[in-house]
Amino acid sequence: MPIPFNGGCHCGAVRYVCLEEPITVVNCHCEDCQQIAGSAFITGVLVPEDSVKVSGELRSYKVEADNGNGITRNFCPICGTRIMVELEGGIGVGVSYTTLDDNSWLEPAIEFYSSKAQPWINLCSNTEKRTDMT
């Protein structure tokens, strides 16, 4: 795996480097992710806490997940690109798959909230399906 790997936002104001190997790659079909993405789901690369070093300014806001843990969503204040979500409870950080400079070496392994997936979505054939986030 090409560690470290780099990425950034659409306008170039925010760049990051991740120093550790990803834990897994997740598609999330929850209603929050659909609204934020403006699309049917979000793909996130789960990496260990503190493994992402960001240059440039991020804006963030915090919401509560179904399990009561906080989720801090970070985005570029200029172009609005979602960069990463910090997940409380030692789970790690979810980096937006589409912000990696090269994501060709990663593909989703798990689908969260498959129960909320849009009816016109065909879930990936080789992923583990979870009806919620647990």
Ligand SMILES: [Zn+2]
């Ligand atoms: Zn930007």
Ligand SMILES: [Zn+2]
């Ligand atoms: Zn979600």
